[in-house]
Amino acid sequence: MNRALWPVGLPRTLDYPTTGLHTLLPSAARAYGTRTALVDGDLRLSFAEVHDKALRFAQGLRERGVGPGAVVALVQPNNIWFAVSYQGALLAGATVSPINPTQPAEALAAALREVRAAALVTHPACLPALRAALDASPALLTVVVPPTATAPAPPPKPGPAVDTGRTVPLAELLTAAPAPATPRSPDDLAHLSFTGGTTGRSKAVRVRDRHVWANVLQSTCARSAVLPEYDADGLVTLRRIPEAVTPWTGEPGQETAVNVVPVFHAMGLISQSIALLGGITVVGQGRFDPREFLSAMVRHRATTLTGSPALHHALLAAIDAGSYDLRAVRVVASGAAPLDSPTIARLTAAFPNAAVAEGYGLTEATMALTLVTPNREHPAEPGCVGVALFDTELEIRSLTDPAKPLPTGETGLVFARGPQVADGYLDRPELTAEQWVDGWLATGDVGRLDEDGQLFLSGRAKDMLIYKGYNVYPTQLEEVLAAHPAVAQVAVIGAPDPDAGEIPAAYVVLCAGAQAEAADLLSFVADRVAPYQRVREIFFLPALPVSAAGKILKTELRALRAREG
Structure with missing residues (x-):
């Protein structure tokens, strides 16, 4: 070394x-x-x-x-x-x-x-x-x-005292x-x-x-x-x-x-x-x-x-x-x-x-x-x-x-x-x-190690994102959103943000005939997670991109988010 x-x-x-x-x-x-x-x-x-x-x-x-x-x-x-x-x-x-x-x-x-x-x-x-x-x-x-x-x-606060x-x-x-x-x-x-x-x-x-x-x-x-x-x-x-x-x-x-x-x-x-x-x-x-x-x-x-x-x-x-x-x-x-x-x-x-x-x-x-x-x-x-x-x-x-x-x-x-x-x-x-x-x-x-033993991180194997230094796990947020009666499918990614580092952004497919506003879904999540875990953006899609094996392609969602800015 x-x-x-x-x-x-x-x-x-x-x-x-x-x-x-x-x-x-x-x-x-x-x-x-x-x-x-x-x-x-x-x-x-x-x-x-x-x-x-x-x-x-x-x-x-x-x-x-x-x-x-x-x-x-x-x-x-x-x-x-x-x-x-x-x-x-x-x-x-x-x-x-x-x-x-x-x-x-x-x-x-x-x-x-x-x-x-x-x-x-x-x-x-x-x-x-x-x-x-x-x-x-x-x-x-x-x-x-x-x-x-x-x-x-x-x-x-109003209401019965503790x-x-x-x-x-x-x-x-x-x-x-x-x-x-x-x-x-x-x-x-x-x-x-x-x-x-x-x-x-x-x-x-x-x-x-x-x-x-x-x-x-x-x-x-x-x-x-x-x-x-x-x-x-x-x-x-x-x-x-x-x-x-x-x-x-x-x-x-x-x-x-x-x-x-x-x-x-x-x-x-x-x-x-x-x-x-x-x-x-x-x-x-x-x-x-x-x-x-x-x-x-x-x-x-x-x-x-x-x-x-x-x-x-x-x-x-x-x-x-x-x-x-x-x-x-x-x-x-x-x-x-x-x-x-x-x-x-x-x-x-x-x-x-x-x-x-x-x-x-x-x-x-x-x-x-x-x-x-x-x-x-x-x-x-x-x-x-x-x-x-x-x-x-x-x-x-x-x-x-x-x-x-x-x-x-x-x-x-x-x-x-x-x-x-x-x-x-x-x-x-x-x-x-x-x-x-x-x-x-x-x-x-x-990551990778160089010849001196220095570690260089290049990403995360899982899709964890970091909001203001806090670890936020998309799977947790996907499960919360999936519990909403109007949601058929959902995928959460980390979207770059100049102040927070990354923010949770959700792509949602609604159930047939169901209706929901982005604000409703944001509030639904906020009531069930810590403040730093809240989803910050909701986007609606007719279908999520998937591979031949049926795996959701979050790389395509990230590219879509980058194009839409």
């Missing part, structure tokens, strides 16, 4: 913990103590305070019968208490299931049933959508976190005396993380402690030029490797980030633990406003920025219209979808001291599989999402014969294996067997 593509002085393999995740937060608290870990408006928690409150939360769960083997569902927007409840559930020995809080009531209830949640931690704004689920599960322990600046109280008689305020759990964490093993189940949205087609991925530890350490060591060392109790100390340090390398306990990435998604969830282990102060932001976000970056002298291309496009538009001193930023990281060359050039100009670096991963691999080593002077080639992380292997296989590896430089299906690759889907043995083959994960993406 070309050594410029990997931090000089760092090995290609790491030593991983022999403990579970109960040692991560105390390692951070010991290392960073009174340094501010989380900021939410005027509310601040130090690393030591996050640890103390998480221990109290853990004991509060235990006193209510929630511990090892139990699933604690987190249905709440980004706020300072998400980290406390997440870490606290782990310290109680439980499994965490982060669930998208923007979903409709039926989808939320289905997700809670799927993971067999024993406890729920939620926010006042989510309670109306959860009313039916709570009524159906009166024994479900429901903890409600207080509103914050990042996640304010919801406005009053019965909060069975809910428990977070403050009540935090009155418990902090007790030692319940020991965990590397094979304990840490997460049940949902892929894509959380509708009926979504899948809960089994992510174990060892997978989280691996991905957190892989990312932290690469981005901060450190290696882990362990004491007799399993606590981690990060040892700096001077020869790996560059002007774009973060330093543990010295970085600040402003965040709007949803923490119920894999990127946000694992980045939260990376921030704790790396001593990064994270400033939360509520509803995304580009100018407010940039002002917060300037005010807090943020040193790092992570987001999707849609976020970066919005920030660039705001930067063009205003004046912001962004010289403190050293790294602009991007994921969820490829950045185009003009956008990379604009980001490089807007952040004069920063390197732009992309990465690649998926929920089935906990979060990340590759990284680009940040280097402003020698940026990655267009389309490159980096090289494999520590102890991670990538392989390109034939599109027609997934068992056949391809030579370097050829394009095919991307397969991966490594310590961060999860071990399957919850209660989906057939799908697990399809995705995990002989120790390798079939990512579902298409």
Whole structure:
């Protein structure tokens, strides 16, 4: 491998913990103590305070019968208490299931049933959508976190008030005396993380402690030029490797980030633990406003920025219209979808001291599989999402014969294996067997590897589209639309959009004699999916183009959409 593509002085393999995740937060608290870990408006928690409150939360769960083997569902927007409840559930020995809080009531209830949640931690704004689920599960322990600046109280709504008689305020759990964490093993189940949205087609991925530890350490060591060392109790100390340090390398306990990435998604969830282990102060932001976000970056002298291309496009538009001193930023990281060359050039100009670096991963691999080593002077080639992380292997296989590896430089299906690759889907043995083959994960993406091990993605084997950084699956939307009584056939594609990246566009064939307006179908879908999953365009056709085998030719639909603009 070309050594410029990997931090000089760092090995290609790491030593991983022999403990579970109960040692991560105390390692951070010991290392960073009174340094501010989380900021939410005027509310601040130090690393030591996050640890103390998480221990109290853990004991509060235990006193209510929630511990090892139990699933604690987190249905709440980004706020300072998400980290406390997440870490606290782990310290109680439980499994965490982060669930998208923007979903409709039926989808939320289905997700809670799927993971067999024993406890729920939620926010006042989510309670109306959860009313039916709570009524159906009166024994479900429901903890409600207080509103914050990042996640304010919801406005009053007409209709019957939500019965909060069975809910428990977070403050009540935090009155418990902090007790030692319940020991965990590397094979304990840490997460049940949902892929894509959380509708009926979504899948809960089994992510174990060892997978989280691996991905957190892989990312932290690469981005901060450190290696882990362990004491007799399993606590981690990060040892700096001077020869790996560059002007774009973060330093543990010295970085600040402003965040709007949803923490119920894999990127946000694992980045939260990376921030704790790396001593990064994270400033939360509520509803995304580009100018407010940039002002917060300037005010807090943020040193790092992570987001999707849609976020970066919005920030660039705001930067063009205003004046912001962004010289403190050293790294602009991007994921969820490829950045185009003009956008990379604009980001490089807007952040004069920063390197732009992309990465690649998926929920089935906990979060990340590759990284680009940040280097402003020698940026990655267009389309490159980096090289494999520590102890991670990538392989390109034939599109027609997934068992056949391809030579370097050829394009095919991307397969991966490594310590961060999860071990399957919850209660989906057939799908697990399809995705995990002989120790390798079939990512579902298409790409190529060059002679230096750099991965270049060229598309997705499946027809997933990405709307503002969120994965949207056409199959889910097709099933929703197909349930409409006027719809005979439907196909959903991703249509290019300058602001969102891609938008869902549906081509519909109506039942004979049926009538429906596009607005009616758009509303039908919107009532049944999360806001980011909504179909944005409806087109009517007398018939869908199909192959001789009867397969819908979405390539023709994309060409049709391009012609019609």
